[in-house]
Every structure is written in structure tokens, then in C-alpha cells.
Amino acid sequence: MSRKKLLTLLSRADDVGFLQMLWATYVLQSENPAPASRYIKHPKDAATPDPASSYAVRHWELDTLATLVLTTEKAKPSHGKNHYLRTDVWDAMATVVTLLHDLEEGESGMKITPDNVLQEMSRIAQRQFHWQRSYFHPEGIRRALYVYGHEDAKAYFQEKYGVSLDDFTMTCIMLSVEFLSRPWIMDSKFKPLKDNTTMFSKVLGIVSRPVVGIRKEAGQLRALMTQLIGGMWRHAYLPSILRRYPLVECRGEFIAPIPTLLIYRATAGLYYDFIADDAKSLLKTADKRFETYIQELVPAYLPNLEGLPEILIGTKKAKFLTPDVLVRSGGAITLVIECKATKNTFAAQFAHDQIKGGKRGTDQLCKGVVQLWRFFSAVRRGIYVENPVAPEARGMVVTMDNWLLFDTFVRESILQQAAIDAAKYPEILEQDRKPVIFCSAQDLADTLQESNEAGLYAAIDAASGVKYAGWDLIGILRDLGLSIERKPFPFNMDDVVPWRKDLPN
Numbered sequence: 001m002s003r004k005k006l007l008t009l010l011s012r013a014d015d016v017g018f019l020q021m022l023w024a025t026y027v028l029q030s031e032n033p034a035p036a037s038r039y040i041k042h043p044k045d046a047a048t049p050d051p052a053s054s055y056a057v058r059h060w061e062l063d064t065l066a067t068l069v070l071t072t073e074k075a076k077p078s079h080g081k082n083h084y085l086r087t088d089v090w091d092a093m094a095t096v097v098t099l100l101h102d103l104e105e106g107e108s109g110m111k112i113t114p115d116n117v118l119q120e121m122s123r124i125a126q127r128q129f130h131w132q133r134s135y136f137h138p139e140g141i142r143r144a145l146y147v148y149g150h151e152d153a154k155a156y157f158q159e160k161y162g163v164s165l166d167d168f169t170m171t172c173i174m175l176s177v178e179f180l181s182r183p184w185i186m187d188s189k190f191k192p193l194k195d196n197t198t199m200f201s202k203v204l205g206i207v208s209r210p211v212v213g214i215r216k217e218a219g220q221l222r223a224l225m226t227q228l229i230g231g232m233w234r235h236a237y238l239p240s241i242l243r244r245y246p247l248v249e250c251r252g253e254f255i256a257p258i259p260t261l262l263i264y265r266a267t268a269g270l271y272y273d274f275i276a277d278d279a280k281s282l283l284k285t286a287d288k289r290f291e292t293y294i295q296e297l298v299p300a301y302l303p304n305l306e307g308l309p310e311i312l313i314g315t316k317k318a319k320f321l322t323p324d325v326l327v328r329s330g331g332a333i334t335l336v337i338e339c340k341a342t343k344n345t346f347a348a349q350f351a352h353d354q355i356k357g358g359k360r361g362t363d364q365l366c367k368g369v370v371q372l373w374r375f376f377s378a379v380r381r382g383i384y385v386e387n388p389v390a391p392e393a394r395g396m397v398v399t400m401d402n403w404l405l406f407d408t409f410v411r412e413s414i415l416q417q418a419a420i421d422a423a424k425y426p427e428i429l430e431q432d433r434k435p436v437i438f439c440s441a442q443d444l445a446d447t448l449q450e451s452n453e454a455g456l457y458a459a460i461d462a463a464s465g466v467k468y469a470g471w472d473l474i475g476i477l478r479d480l481g482l483s484i485e486r487k488p489f490p491f492n493m494d495d496v497v498p499w500r501k502d503l504p505n
Helices: 002-011 015-028 032-040 060-069 090-109 115-132 138-148 151-161 165-180 198-205 211-227 261-266 268-274 277-301 348-349 359-380 410-420 441-447 453-465 474-479
Strands: 207-211 245-250 253-255 305-309 313-314 319-321 325-329 332-338 389-399 438-441
Touching: 002 060, 002 090, 015 032, 015 060, 015 090, 015 138, 015 211, 015 245, 032 151, 060 090, 060 115, 060 207, 138 268, 138 277, 138 441, 151 165, 151 268, 151 277, 165 198, 165 261, 198 207, 198 245, 207 211, 211 245, 245 389, 261 268, 268 277, 277 305, 277 325, 277 332, 277 441, 305 332, 332 359, 332 453, 359 389, 359 410, 359 438, 389 441, 389 453, 410 438, 438 441, 441 474, 453 474
Parallel strands: 207 245, 332 389, 389 438
Antiparallel strands: 245 253, 305 325, 313 319, 325 332
């Protein structure tokens, strides 16, 4: 019943007005709600950024509603009076959000069983957690621009779009600020954008689609993702067209229904620009740069640790590379890291069968585990002799994206497959199969920022135990009572955002 009511309302909603209502809700519940009051009549208490407020609308709900309104067929006008959804009053927003809640809860009741509840927790985490951390975060911005912003990628981007990658990221991030004060723009008030109208226009062309065009692309994306995940079984897990095109154009003006997605598009969303067949080599370079990023990240927070790069080891007949990063402490290797920059796709996050949906990525994670075990075997057999390796040395697979959030099911499947694959290498004995944990780059950075060396290793050791199965590393560190005062961000951002001085306050 709630589904029919919700879709009926959306079929009677003007897309432009509805997207403006989403923008007004986003800004109304920001630190500066005043600009939204001109566009939506609302109760005083609705203007709050407090997530515990009874009026709170989550950003992931705004994203879901954007997809729904853009993929719902519009009601055909009939003779006589026609009813349309008013999009300038809070009651309309409250009504559609309530119906969305009812729809999602109803679907959860029908779909969640004791057998799949753990997988469902992972899907919920994948939908929500990235929204709970600001996209305007130095580590996330630097990681994306360092990995994807190498010289060959910059040259490709310039050739493809006629605008530099630096100008693209600058424009998107500045616009994300500008859209906090007004819903529609034709030109920018910020001098770097106002002084270069050609560049500004080209960036708008990359990140926007007209209303008709974005409806078409949203429908195509929803259909494709429905096929990839084996049927769209939950309205909570709809694909987001706004991540690729965060702006919508109407009559020469542009709106960002969820302004923060401009930052996403300019950082992690750069992946969209390098997935064409003629850019595959650029992603391979990005993979190598991710390894270097992790190699530099660890000692940046913990200077007593060294990050050593991979080297070729083995016999003349069977040479292979060590894991990507060997962390040395006091002259001995104490942490061995394999890095995986594989994209965490929509299918990997939300498919009925997450193992099948994310097979390309989970295969890579499995290879990472086997590579770590091969290294520990090489140490035991005296093949790796360049540095002493501590008996308690740990194994870790670090991912570019947040794979395996709140997950135990897929994680266990990966380790089981790794054990099968490791049998192909008879030199890997049971004693070489040390516990391996999985950790995202974001989680590793957060943990490094709040830990000393002893705390880091205690959290890693605990992560492989049953008690903390599915936990993120920073959560384990805090639960152990080993979190320390957060250290300042250790990198100079000027190497990836040379235009930072031009950012508005």
C-alpha cells in the first residue's frame, strides 16, 4: 500500500520542483539553513542538522527519492481537475519520507530472514556509512586525487573533455560550496570560475544532464543494475544517477539536489572518467599509485614505522613479487600489506548473491590473501632474506573502497576460497596461513590517526578473532580502549589541490 501511495505522489510531482525540494531539505538541515527558507515552508524545528531530530531526513533517503522520482512514470493529465504534489511545503517532504520508511520497513519484513540477516547488515552499511562521513574530508580527497590524478590520467582527461583535471576538481568543489546558498545557478560568484567561463561551461557539461536526459539515464541505470543484481528486490538499494551527474539542467540553469555529491564526483567519482576501453592502462597505473599511497600513509602517522615497496624474490624457476607494502619496525617486518584498488561496484554491494555480484573484486581479495601466505612461506623457507620478519608479523589486505563493511559472510567465503587456491602452491603449509584481516584505506587512515604502534598492532591482532568479526579497525581500537588523541592530518594538500588557496572560506 505504501509503495502505491508513494509512486502515485511521485507520478504527480514535477521533477524540477521535487529536485528543488530535495535541495531545500538538504540545506535546511545543514549548519546554515537560512537559504532554504525561501524555497520551502517548514516548521521551525525542521531546520536542524541534528541526526537525532524527529524531522531528520537522511542524505541516503534524499538520494533514493531522487532516483525514484526520475524513474517513475508521470501521471497523464485528465479532463477536469488534476492533483499535483506541492513541493514548496514541508508536509510534502515529510509525507514522501514517511511512505519511503514504510515501504522499506515492509520490504525488510518480507525479505530478511535469520539466514540472510548478516548479509543485510552489510548492505545497510554500504548504503548509509559513506553518507555519515563528509565527502569534504582531506584523507578521502587526497587519496582519490593522488591515485587517479597521475600525469597520464591528466593528459587523457584534458584530451577527452578539453579541460584540465585540476580545473575540474576545483570547479566541482567550489560549486559544492556555492550550492549551499542557492538552488539554481547560471554562472558562479567565485572569481576563479567567473573569470574562465569556457572552462566553467565545459565542467558543467561533464557533471550535468537536462531533465529529460537524466530521466532517461536514470531509467537505463536502474534497469541495468536490476539485471546485474538479479532483480531489484529492495527500494532501499536503488542505484544513484546523481553520483555520476550531480547537476540537473533546466532552461539554462543548474541545480545540485544533493550538493555534496559534487565532491564525490570530483574525487572517488573520477573512476567514471577512466573506465572506457581506451583508458584501462590508466586504471592499472592508479592501482600502482594506490600501493604507493598506502606505503606513505603508514609512516606519515607513525614515523617509527617504514613502508617498504614490493620486490622480486624466489628461485630462478619461480620468481614472484612480495606483497605491495612491507612495514618495518625496529629493523624487522611486523606488518605485511597487499593493496587492492578494485572498485566496489553496485552489484558487489547489493546483489542477492553478493559473492557472485562482486566476483571480480572478491577474486582480487582472495588473490591478496594467497599472496600474503606465499610470502610467509618464503620467509619460513629462507627465500626472503632482505629483512628479518617478526614471528608475530601480521597480514592485511587494504582496499581502496569500503569492501566488507559489517560483513562476515563474504569475508568467510573469501578466506575459504583462498584456502582452496593456496593448495595450488604445495610450499604453503598450514603454519604459513596466518590470519589475514581486510581493511579499507579510510579505516586504516582513521586507525593510524588515533593510535600508537602498540595500539595499531593490538587492534589488528584482535580483528582476526571471533569477537570482532565484521568490525572496522577503528571501532576495534576504540573498543579496546587504545584510542589516543587524533593526530593532525600529516600531508600537504597542495600537491593534489594546487588551487586550494582559491577556495572560499
